[in-house]
Amino acid sequence: MNETIQLPPLREKFFRRERRSVPAARRFAYEVLEGWGLAGTDVGDDALLCVSELATNALLHGVPPGRHFLVFLRYDGHVLRVEVHDSGPGVPRVAAGRDGGGRDEGGRGLLLVAALSDKWGVRERELGKVVWCEFAWPKG
Template sequence: MNPSEKFFRRERRSVPAARRFAHAFLAECGLAEAERGGDVLLCVSELATNALVHGVPPGRQFRVFLRYDGHAVRVEVHDSGGGVPHVDEADEGDEGGRGLLLVAALADKWGVGERDLGKVVWAEFGCEGGARPAAQPKASLPVQLPITVV
């Protein structure tokens, strides 16, 4: 499956838009109804929310990158904000603070990479059984019809 990416504005409606983008990607890969599909979508929402709230300065955008290699889905959320996020234990009454905790619990692997301008937070989910990665088209051979002798 070819990777897919999309940029999102620094606005509240970008989080559900990022989730719809991820759902369309999973559907294209044959994974929309897969066991891990819900985990992927929840983590896209959490990472997009974190980018929006903590990582995207005014006037900037964040980028969601998705890739499926036939075995795993990789989600990357790139932003231009400073600092490296970390998992915090949220108090019972807190309304937020659980995003990376959820990502850490649901993803097979996750991490943070620093860039020249900002960071990328990524997560990987084992997802077998979807569409296989796009193969190079094979050259078609000329068709030869059988000859009938009368």
């Protein structure tokens, strides 16, 4: 008998400023999604890719040395919300004018987040910012 363990509707975890934190954030998100019964669904797969992209952006652009970033997941039975909090300055934006054929690889992560999620955005916090995305589930 395969039972889904129901996790609380809110989960969060801090990660260090180091390269191995991106796959660790993805594993954390997978375990949470599995507990909510969303792992292996289209929305779960899309959310995992967005966690990877947002964690990578935080690591590369938003987390000063000696600081951490926070991955926050919430699911209320209708909307899955993914947030990545960091303490860096600036507001990330989808790069304009990308033709997809250039050699520059920067700016594509947020294009993926925008394409995969139902909504996404950035909000300021006292120190840094929160980049978030949402997925409606179940669909239809």
